[in-house]
Amino acid sequence: MNIKDYMISLGQQAKVAGRELSRADSGKKNAALLAIAEQLASQADYLAKENAKDIQAGKEKGLDPALIDRLELTPARIQAMIDGLQEVAALPDPIGAISNLNYRPSGIQVGQMRVPLGVIGIIYESRPNVTVDAAALCLKSGNACILRGGSESIHSNQAIARCIEQGLTVAGLPVESVQVVATTDREAVGELITLSAYVDVIVPRGGKSLIARISKEATIPVIKHLDGIxxxxxxxxxxxxxxxxxxxxxxxxxxxxxxxxxxxxxxxxxxxxxxxxxxxxxxxxxxxxxxxxxxxxxxxxxxxxxxxxxxxxxxxxxxxxxxxxxxxxxxxxxxxxxxxxxxxxxxxxxxxxxxxxxxxxxxxxxxxxxxxxADGFEYGLGAEIGISTDKLHARGPVGLEGLTSLKYIVLGDGHIRQ
Amino acid sequence: MNIKDYMISLGQQAKVAGRELSRADSGKKNAALLAIAEQLASQADYLAKENAKDIQAGKEKGLDPALIDRLELTPARIQAMIDGLQEVAALPDPIGAISNLNYRPSGIQVGQMRVPLGVIGIIYESRPNVTVDAAALCLKSGNACILRGGSESIHSNQAIARCIEQGLTVAGLPVESVQVVATTDREAVGELITLSAYVDVIVPRGGKSLIARISKEATIPVIKHLDGIxxxxxxxxxxxxxxxxxxxxxxxxxxxxxxxxxxxxxxxxxxxxxxxxxxxxxxxxxxxxxxxxxxxxxxxxxxxxxxxxxxxxxxxxxxxxxxxxxxxxxxxxxxxxxxxxxxxxxxxxxxxxxxxxxxxxxxxxxxxxxxxxADGFEYGLGAEIGISTDKLHARGPVGLEGLTSLKYIVLGDGHIRQ
The missing domain is CATH 3.40.309.10 (Aldehyde Dehydrogenase; Chain A, domain 2)
Structure with missing residues (x-):
């Protein structure tokens, strides 16, 4: 399968999974988060082994020691991923909350319900822990996600993806809820940021040049953060x-x-x-x-x-x-x-x-x-997918709510417009 | 001045005016809305005279009778614009409202303040009443605006622009708060939707083809509404x-x-x-x-x-x-x-x-x-700038709140991060 068809298939599967995920109740989503945590804990040796391949390849490629350091999945970092999953599981579920439900003079009741955005594409550099953090926030907010990490962390990310898949299976949620792109081909990024039929928003996480390039080329809305001056x-x-x-x-x-x-x-x-x-x-x-x-x-x-x-x-x-x-x-x-x-x-x-x-x-x-x-944890969001310097949609630290939207709901009793 | 420079000058002036408008208190903004209403009332003859030029030109060009009808500023339509201004003046001012201001464990207080988006570009077809409706919503929400109406309504729009300018002057707000593009050159639209240094959001109002074209070519976020199936x-x-x-x-x-x-x-x-x-x-x-x-x-x-x-x-x-x-x-x-x-x-x-x-x-x-x-008035928004079928930012009928954003505010007492 070529890259374009592969990415389209990920998009189609994500859209279907997203529909199921949007209806999943909090208990099921939390069970999945905790099951993924358990998988990470029980498969620490496997993660270390796969991670070692990335480290080895990185050293052979002569990667900067700082990059190699970020790549490494130490036991402490695996534990931090597990803690992160448990923290997100403990956060209140934003989905389905109804606000401002009031009667109007016509007799209808009008309010707003918080709903997932649908499918979120996340593009990030070679920090394998982002795979788990991003998946957790998307899952909890009822969004399917397609994750594309840096090519240097491909083995680590695929190993993490297997843990996530097993956790989703245990909890009875579709495994396509979280899909980690399995190719290091750069063309995959270009396809992902133009999959407007399937992906609702792109979140780039990483350096300024990555974000600037993605914002410029994406045909899908981007929640972005450029400079912090x-x-x-x-x-x-x-x-x-x-x-x-x-x-x-x-x-x-x-x-x-x-x-x-x-x-x-x-x-x-x-x-x-x-x-x-x-x-x-x-x-x-x-x-x-x-x-x-x-x-x-x-x-x-x-x-x-x-x-x-x-x-x-x-x-x-x-x-x-x-x-x-x-x-x-x-x-x-x-x-x-x-x-x-x-x-x-x-x-x-x-x-x-x-x-x-x-x-x-x-x-x-x-x-x-x-x-x-200025930070999602300090502000009480519980977690943060990034800090937006855009004015529309999410501004400042973006937590679970930034990955949601409000739809109007109208309750009537046979009401027609006069 | 060529069209590009002209549009840049509008953008620069709008940005400066927007800063002043964002700080204007509700009383001043309401005074401006009511002063514009008075100008429209007292200059009805002038409006009718300028409108007649558009009608005459439209007939000479062989415009569709339905289009000519929409173009016409009857006394009833002028009264409807005046009523609309008074209704927007009576709406609560969303700007500056602070929500969720709570103490955090660190001791800081964190909340969110509703703020204007900045500068809004509105592109619409040949209905002169949109000039007043759009200006009113932008003014009330503390946003400067650049309005580009259909070329067939240029005389009517310029006459309305004069009334708006006089109303702003009476109220002591910058006249550049509302700028109506004075050229019918189509290049002006292309410039407006790419003025990303000055314009924060584009709102197209009109037929599907207009909106589709603008969404495709704009480099600025667009609040759009395509089909209603x-x-x-x-x-x-x-x-x-x-x-x-x-x-x-x-x-x-x-x-x-x-x-x-x-x-x-x-x-x-x-x-x-x-x-x-x-x-x-x-x-x-x-x-x-x-x-x-x-x-x-x-x-x-x-x-x-x-x-x-x-x-x-x-x-x-x-x-x-x-x-x-x-x-x-x-x-x-x-x-x-x-x-x-x-x-x-x-x-x-x-x-x-x-x-x-x-x-x-x-x-x-x-x-x-x-x-x-499904309508802004029926939902109690008081007014509506359009209905968004996007998921990000504003979804459904877009009223004053859709033209605003939330910034975080932090109140401390010398707090530093530990």
Whole structure:
């Protein structure tokens, strides 16, 4: 079978399985999640053996050690997958929930029911744990899924797929509910993102270039997350201690994450009170500073930022810093350079806090909190399939609800339109 | 200025105006809506004069009389636009509403705030009243808009644009909040649907071919509505009187609308009780019947339906009818041929009603009610910008909320991530 026909057959099977899954009750879906967890636990040796093939092949191909590391299924990582399945099983089932069911003047009752999207295509890089995480979220939200992981993890993913299949069988759900693409041919990705007859949404997980390419070529809606150029603005009315703690945490807690601060904006009148202290802390942490002229005059180790620094997601121990006149200049800068991910203001002023909250147009807007909180688990979603910087459909951390939709329901008693 | 530069300038101005509009309080937005209504009322003569130019040009071009009729701004239609503005002013303002604001274990409070999408591009055919309706919904939901009406209505639309501009000025809102494209050049549409730097969503309103073309070519998300192939299924457990009333109403109340029934499905065991009576009623109404073999044996004036009848949105006094074994065959047919708009079951059986509600995957699913109820006003949205048959973002009738998005807000007190 050629790749095109193979992907079409996956799409057709997913659509049929999705219809059955959309009707499955919570108990059955949870039983499947727990059965998959059991399979992973009992087949740990098999997983390790298959994973070793990927590691071996990766080493032979001369893959970057960081990539090899991500590829590895250690016992701790297998346990994390098992824990993840159990956590998703414990989450409330969003499907079927009816809201706003009210009588209308005509006598009909109108409400909305939460329903699955149908079939979700997920494309990700070579982290085998994503196979389980993504499958769990799709299953729980009643969606069939087609998973396409990085080619370097093909043996690991196929082994995981076998565990998932066995778990689904035990629970009596169609095995086509979760299908892991069995070919490493890149053409499969191109087919998947244009299978508009069968796939309802594409979720790419991985680096910026992967996501940009998929968004450009897909003919199916994409829930995407591109840059995270996050800002913290320290207003003149900030509490100094909170400001310093948050500016340090937002940058140094983890560097390679999308919710790390990339640019610090500081009100001119408070700069002398916070920047020298921050200079020390960033120096200790090994953070390179790139600032505007005024910043550099206050922070000795700071080099001059170029214009493109304001538009750069470093994902590294580098920080750009700009001194601004006030909240208006700060919000102007954010509006120009932010990627719409997460921004935080540090202030004790009620009116400025309210203004920032209302006027900043990002998926997460914070007051006196570290941007690092922008995360599905921290927000209480229980799990996260990604963080959307789009405005339509899902915005910000995307949990189970982001994989669902609302349909209208109408209850009548023979009502006709007058 | 060439068309490309002209459209870019509209986009840039809309983006700036949108930022101001997103912060405008409800009072100011309502004042603008009422001021526009006053302008329309006081400039009725001017509107009539400009409209006459379009009518004259349309007649000279030999436009279809139905199109000329739609183009006309009668005093009653001007009054309807004024009423519409007053109704939108009276609707609750969705913007800024905060929901689900709860404390998390970390101590932060996390909630969601409803915010405008930003800039909305609306493309429609030659009905000048859409200019006012669309502007009103966008204004109220805090979105700037760029409106591109059919070229045959250019004078009418520009006259309405002047009234809107004057109303915005009176209320102190930026006049670029609502911009009506001043050229009839078709290139303007192509530019508008690819202005991804400035426009957040495109809403096409009009015929299927217009919408299909725009969806295909747009590089911006489109809130779209294609076919309305709506089904009514009369189950064996139906109340005969309800079944007949609804089957007549869903087909004959209005023909050219997307929520009219196009296919009637009837359980075999009740067919003899409903179809002869329906045959009489449809004959009186002048509805042409196209049925399956069994249907034709019961309904004398019925001709045999071809396979493509099941996939056709007639928008005309034509109805396809199929006799099915039971709810499963009915739902199978719906799943194959429905456009996902609206389906209704007629039944007195509790279990079948619940199954149909849960299992049918359409934007509106009804029990014992006419499909004609699938409408923003009937659902209590107050107004409607269209009916979405997409699954992502807005599904079903799209009111003010469909033109908004939710951003996360986080309130802390110096919280950092541990």
């Amino acid at each position: 996050c800002h913290v603005y320290i207003d003149a009315t900030a509490d100094i201690e909170k400001a310093i703690n948050i500016a340090v945490n937002a940058k140094t807690h983890r560097y390679g994450v999308c919710n790390a601060m990339e640019t610090l904006l500081v009100a001119e009148s408070i700069a002398m009170q916070v920047l020298p202290e921050l200079a020390k802390k960033y120096k200790t942490a090994g953070v390179e500073l790139r600032g505007c002229l005024k910043t550099c005059s206050i922070m000795p180790d700071c080099i001059r930022a170029a214009e493109e620094d304001w538009a750069t997601e470093y994902l590294a121990p580098i920080l750009s810093i700009k001194i601004v006149a006030d909240i208006d200049e700060a919000m102007m800068h954010i509006s120009e350079f932010s990627s719409g991910h997460t921004e935080s203001i540090i202030t004790e002023n009620y009116t400025l806090a309210r203004r920032f909250l209302r006027e900043v147009d990002s998926s997460s807007v914070m007051i006196n909190a570290s941007t690092r909180f | 709506c089904h009514v299924y009369i189950d064996a457990t139906a109340d005969i009187e309800k079944a007949i009333n609804i089957a007549v109403n869903a087909k004959t109340h209005r023909y050219g609308v997307c929520n009219a029934m196009e296919t009637l499905l009837v359980a075999e065991s009740i067919a003899m009780q409903v179809l002869p009576e329906l045959a009489k009623k449809y004959k009186t109404a002048g509805v042409e019947l196209r049925g399956c073999l069994k249907t034709c044996s019961i309904m004398p004036d019925c001709i045999r339906a071809a396979e493509e009848d099941w996939a056709t949105e007639y928008l005309a006094p034509i109805l396809s009818i199929k006799i099915v074994a039971d709810i499963d065959e009915a739902m199978m047919h719906i799943s194959e041929f429905s456009s996902g708009h609206t389906e209704s079951i007629i039944t007195e059986n509790y279990t079948l009603a619940r199954r149909f509600l849960r299992e049918v995957d359409s934007s509106s699913v009804m029990i014992n009610a006419s499909t004609r109820f």
